Every structure is written in structure tokens, then in C-alpha cells.
Amino acid sequence: MRFGATILDAEGLRLTADEKALFREAAPFGFILFARNIESADQVRALCDDFRAASGHDCLITIDQEGGRVQRLRTPLAREWRPALDHVEAASDPMRAMYLRARLIAAELHDLGIDSNCAPLADVAGAGTHPFLRNRCYGTDAANVAAIARACAEGHLDGGVVPVMKHIPGHGRSTMDSHHDLPHVTAPAEVLRAEDFAAFAQLRDLPMAMTAHLVYDAFDPRPATLSPVMMQVIRQELGYDGLVMTDDISMKALWAPELQQPGQCSSLDGGQAPSQARVLSGLRPDDPDMAAGAIARASLDAGCDVALFCNSSLAARAAVVEAAGLMTDAAQRRAEAALACRQTPAALDTEAVEAELSALMGGQVYG
Numbered sequence: 001m002r003f004g005a006t007i008l009d010a011e012g013l014r015l016t017a018d019e020k021a022l023f024r025e026a027a028p029f030g031f032i033l034f035a036r037n038i039e040s041a042d043q044v045r046a047l048c049d050d051f052r053a054a055s056g057h058d059c060l061i062t063i064d065q066e067g068g069r070v071q072r073l074r075t076p077l078a079r080e081w082r083p084a085l086d087h088v089e090a091a092s093d094p095m096r097a098m099y100l101r102a103r104l105i106a107a108e109l110h111d112l113g114i115d116s117n118c119a120p121l122a123d124v125a126g127a128g129t130h131p132f133l134r135n136r137c138y139g140t141d142a143a144n145v146a147a148i149a150r151a152c153a154e155g156h157l158d159g160g161v162v163p164v165m166k167h168i169p170g171h172g173r174s175t176m177d178s179h180h181d182l183p184h185v186t187a188p189a190e191v192l193r194a195e196d197f198a199a200f201a202q203l204r205d206l207p208m209a210m211t212a213h214l215v216y217d218a219f220d221p222r223p224a225t226l227s228p229v230m231m232q233v234i235r236q237e238l239g240y241d242g243l244v245m246t247d248d249i250s251m252k253a254l255w256a257p258e259l260q261q262p263g264q265c266s267s268l269d270g271g272q273a274p275s276q277a278r279v280l281s282g283l284r285p286d287d288p289d290m291a292a293g294a295i296a297r298a299s300l301d302a303g304c305d306v307a308l309f310c311n312s313s314l315a316a317r318a319a320v321v322e323a324a325g326l327m328t329d330a331a332q333r334r335a336e337a338a339l340a341c342r343q344t345p346a347a348l349d350t351e352a353v354e355a356e357l358s359a360l361m362g363g364q365v366y367g
Contacts, residue, residue, distance in 0.1 A: 001027060001056065001057055002027070002326045002327060002332060003027055003028070003029040003057070003059075003306075003326065003327050003332060003335055004026040004027045004028045004029060004321060004324065004325070004326055004327070005029065005300055005305065005306050005307060005324040005325060005326060005327045005328075005331060006026060006028045006029065006296070006306060006307055006308075006309060006320060006321055006324045007028060007029055007030045007031060007032055007060075007062070007245060007306055007307070007308045007309070008023070008026070008028050008031055008032075008309060008310075008317055008320075008321075009031060009032050009033070009034060009037070009309075009310045009311065010031070010033075010037055010047065010050075010051075011036075011314075012036065012037065013036075013037060013038075013039050013043055013047065014043075014046065014047055014050060015047070015050040015051070015054060018314055019054070019314065020050070020054045022314065022317060022318055022321065023051070023054035023055050024054050024055070024056065025321070026055075026321040027055055027056055027057065027326075028055055028059065028321070029059065029060060029306050029327065029335050030059050030060030030061060030062060030116070030306075031051045031055075031059060031060075031061050031062070032061075032062050032063060032064075032118075032308065032310060033047075033061065033062070033063045033072055033114065034072055034310070034311075035072045035074075037072075038072060038073060038077065040077075041077060041111070041112060044077070044112045044113065044114070045112055045113045048061050048112065048113030048114065049113070058339070060115060060116050060162065060338070060339060061113065061114050061115055061116060062114070062115075062116035062117060062118055062162075062164060063109065063114050063116070063117060063118065064117075064118045064119075065078070065105055065108075065109060065117050065118075065119065066081075066084060066117075066118070066119045066121070066136055067081025067082065067083070067084060067087070067101065067105065067367075068081055068082060068083030068084060068086070068087075068135065068136065068367060069083060069135075069136070070136060073108065073109075073112075077108070077112070078105070078108045079104065079105075079108070079366055080366050080367045081101065081105075081365075081366060081367055082364070082365070082366065082367040083135035083136060083367070084098075084121065084135070084136055084137065084138055085125065085134065085135040085136070085137055085138065085139070086135060087101060087361070088138050088139060088148060090361050090362065090364055091360050091361055092360050092361075092362075093360055094138075094139075094144075094148055095147055095148055095151040096151070096356075096360060097357060097360045097361060098120075098138070098148050098151050098152045098155070099151040099152065099154060099155040100155065100353050100356060100357040100360070101152070101155070101357065102119070102120070102151070102152040102153070102154075102155025102156050102159070102163075103155040103156075103158060103159050103348065103353060104350070104353060104354070104357075105117065105119075105155075105156070105159075105161075106155060106156045106158070106159025106160065106161040106345070107159050107345065107348055107350070109159075109161050110159055110160045110161055110345055114161070115160065115161055115162060115342050116161060116162040116163075116164060116208070117156055117161050117162075117163060117164065118164045118166060118210060119152060119156070119163060119164065119165075119166075120138070120148070120149035120150075120152035120153055120156075120163060120165055120166075121136055121137055121138060121149065121165070121166055121167070122138075122145055122146060122149045122165050122166070122168070122170070122199040122200050122203055123136075123137050123145075123166070123167055123170055123171040123172040123196075123199075123212075124137065124139070124140060124141070124142050124145050124170060124172040124195055124196050124199055125137035125138075125139065125140050125145075125172050126140060126172055126173060128173065128175045129172050129173070129174065129175075130174055130175055130176055130177050130183075132177040132179070133171060133172070133174065133177075137172060138152075142194075142195050142196070142198040142199040142202075143198075143199075143202070145199045146198070146199040146200075146202035146203055147202075149165060149199070149203060150202075150203060150206075153165065153203070153206055157341060157343070158345065158346065159345045159348070160342055160343050160344060160345040161342075162207055162208060162338055162339075162341050162342060163206060163207070163208065164208040164209065164210050164245065165200070165203055165206050165208070165209045165210070166209065166210035166211075166212075166247070167210055167211060167212035167213075167247060168200050168209040168210065168211055168212060168224075168234055168238075168240065168244070169192075169196065169197045169200050169212065169216075169224065169230065169233060169234055169238060170192065170195075170196030170197055170199065170200060170212065171212040171214060172196055173185045173187055173192075173196060174212075174214050178212070178213040178214055178247070178251055178252075178253040179251050179252060179253070180252050180253075181252060181253060181256070182213070182214070182215065182223060182252075182253040182254075182256035182258065182259070183213075183214040183215070183253070184214065184215045184217055185214055185215065185216050185217065185218075186217050186218075187216075187218065188218055189216075189218040189219060192216060192218065193237070197233070197237070197238060200234075200238050200240065201237075201238045201239060201240075204238055204239045204240045204241070204242075205242075206242055207242050207243065207337060207338040207341045208242055208243045208244075208245060208338050209234075209240060209242055209243070209244050209245070210244075210245050210246070210247050210308070211224050211225040211244060211245070211246050211247055211299075211304060212224050212225070212247065213225050213247050213251055213253035213254055214253065216230065219233065222259070222302075223253060223254060223259075225246050225247065225249070225254065225299050225302070225304065226254065226259075226295070226298045226299055226302050227302055228301075228302045228303055230302075231244070231302050231303030231304065232303070234303075235303065241334070242334060242337070242338065243305050243306065243331070243334040243335055243337070243338045244303070244304050244305050244306075244334075245304065245305065245306045245307070245308050246299045246304050246306070246307050246308050247308060248308050248309065248310045248311070249292065249295045249296055249299060249307055249308065249309050249320075250292065250309060250310055250311055250312055254295050255291070255295075288316065289313070289315050289316045289318075289319040290319060292309060292312065292316045292319055292320050292323075293319040293320050293322060293323030293324075294323065295307075296309060296320045296323045296324045297323040297324065300324060305327065305328075305330070305331035305334055305335065306324075306327065306331065306335070307320065307324050
């Protein structure tokens with residue numbers, strides 16, 4: 001079946017009748033869970049069953065379970081992890097330690113019916129990285145970050161969970177929180193290519209990636225999620241042909257007033273593209289549902305495969321579903337390839353894994 005070009009969420013612990021009706025019509029590619037959707041193991045499994053029954057296919061169900069500040073599952077359903085950067089810095093073998101951490105996280109997710117995780121991060125941290133992101137990163141060197149991110153991705157895949165690397169093509173230079181503001185990165189193109197983008201290029205074979213809601217001034221005045229120029233960089237320069245999902249399009253970065261103003265947009269050959277005002281003409285404060293749909297459509301027109309939309313009303317979700325429509329042929333191919341990465345996990349000796357991880361971490365494993 002052809003999937004809807006959306007990843008959506010639910011308001012509560014089980015789907016409402018209206019949500020079921022919307023999802024039945026939309027056939028979303030997948031869903032994402034938040035803390036509000038989690039009460040007990042049996043309840044999470046039942047909600048995952050709801051999602052799959054309503055969507056009409058064995059849809060992807062993802063979550064933000066990085067560990068540290070960003071993990072939706074908490075004790076007693078999951079281990080309480082240290083922030084990723086603290087974990088890496090404390091480990092005698094960071095790649096092995098992050099593999100084992102990911103393998104344990106994957107086991108927790110898979111047991112609940114969750115078959116994807118929005119991790120690893122391949123963002124390269126720097127001196128100015130905003131605190132909302134910095135200790136979620138794996139380091140300051142692109143090659144090391146890519147190696148650790150690959151180990152983390154392999155831990156997920158070995159546990160039957162599809163990893164979503166983020167935030168392509170690199171969020172580490174942002175000095176602002178894109179949940180609230182639209183960050184601009186002023187580094188020259190050659191620096192970005194050699195450092196920030198390089199980590200993602202080394203991970204070009206991973207099945208899924210999530211975009212960065214920030215502007216790379218050297219390339220285009222539009223944020224990467226809405227930029228055909230940046231999507232061309234991701235596809236052609238980085239060589240990434242996996243499924244590209246947006247970060248949550250309800251984040252304030254994509255609703256910034258500057259995106260509603262007339263202005264010329266760049267192209268890779270140095271020419272000028274149509275004005276941003278026409279790209280986001282639906283951003284009307286008097287009709288937020290229409291605005292959400294306009295942003296979803298703009299992200300897909302830019303080259304993203306699927307739009308993630310969260311934390312909003314049923315009416316807004318319906319507007320996004322209508323605007324997004326069904327996946328393109330290329331997006332459907334990438335989506336099916338990502339789903340095919342789900343595998344039955346090999347048996348896991350949890351006690352042995354925890355003992356090895358504790359030895360690598362000097363006993364300081366959990367937060």
C-alpha cells in the first residue's frame with residue numbers, strides 16, 4: 001500500500017475514535033510516542049497495536065529515547081541513562097560503550113512494540129553549541145562522532161529497532177534552540193562540508209535521517225527542512241539516499257516571522273529561486289491549521305520524504321494529512337527499505353551486557 005507522507009502522534013494513552021478515523025484515512029507512514037502516551041508496559045503495547053490497526057499496515061513507531069534529558073520512557077519501564085556526551089567521555093571504549101547502551105535501549109523499545117528510535121545524533125558539538133543540544137552530542141571531532149554514531153545505529157539495528165540519525169546535515173553550530181527560535185549558522189560552506197556535513201556523509205548508508213531546522217547562510221536563507229538547496233546537498237554531496245523525515249514541523253523555528261517576508265532564495269549554481277513569501281504563504285496567524293499544512297507541503301516540496309507533526313489539535317493533524325498526501329515513488333521506495341531493516345533481535349544476555357558496560361564505564365553507567 002502507498003503510505004501517507006506523515007508521521008503523527010496521539011493525544012493520550014489510547015487512540016480516540018476521531019484519531020482512529022483520521023489515521024484510517026491517512027495511512028501515515030508512522031507514529032511517534034511522547035511521555036503523555038506512556039503509563040505502563042501493557043498500555044504502550046496496546047497503543048502500538050492501536051496505531052497499526054488504525055493505519056492499516058505494520059507502520060513504524062518511533063520515540064525519542066536518546067538517554068539523559070531526552071528519553072520518553074523512564075523507570076520502571078526503562079533505564080535512566082547519563083547524557084550521551086557524559087557517557088562517551090567516561091567510557092574506556094566509547095564505541096563499544098555506546099553500542100551496548102543502544103543495544104539495551106533497543107531491547108526495551110522492542111519489548112513494548114516500538115520499532116524505531118530517533119537516534120543516533122551525528123551533530124558535531126562545538127564551543128558555541130546551545131545547551132539544549134550539547135550534552136546530547138557524542139563529541140567535537142566529525143570522524144569520532146561518526147564512528148560512535150555508527151556503533152549506536154548498529155546497536156539499534158541488532159535489537160530490531162530502526163535508527164533515525166539526526167539532525168542532518170548538522171545542528172552542532174546552532175547557538176539557539178530550534179524549538180523556540182530559527183537559528184542561523186554563519187560558517188563558510190567549506191568549513192561546514194569538512195566538519196559538520198562530513199559526519200553525516202560517513203553515515204550515508206543508514207536507513208533514516210531527521211532534518212535540522214536551521215539556516216545555513218552560506219547556502220540558502222531557508223531552513224534546511226524547507227530548502228531544496230540543502231536537500232540537494234544532502235542527496236548529492238552527502239550521498240544520502242535514505243528516508244528523510246522532518247524534525248517536528250510544529251517547532252517555532254519554522255514559524256519564524258522572517259520566513260513570511262519576501263526575499264530571494266539561493267540555488268547551488270548561484271542563481272536566485274522564488275521568494276520565501278510564496279514558499280510559506282500559508283503562515284497566517286489567524287489560521288494555524290492551514291499554516292501547519294503549508295509548512296508540511298513546503299517541506300515535502302523541498303525534498304523531504306515525510307513530515308513529522310506533533311503536539312497539536314486533531315484539526316491541525318487533519319490539515320497536515322491533507323496537505324502532505326501520499327508519498328512519492330522515491331519516498332515510498334525509501335520507506336519500504338527502512339521498514340525492511342526491522343529484524344528479529346538475536347538473543348540478548350542482559351546480565352552479561354550490563355556487566356561489560358559497567359566495566360567500560362568504571363561502574364558509572366546510569367544517571
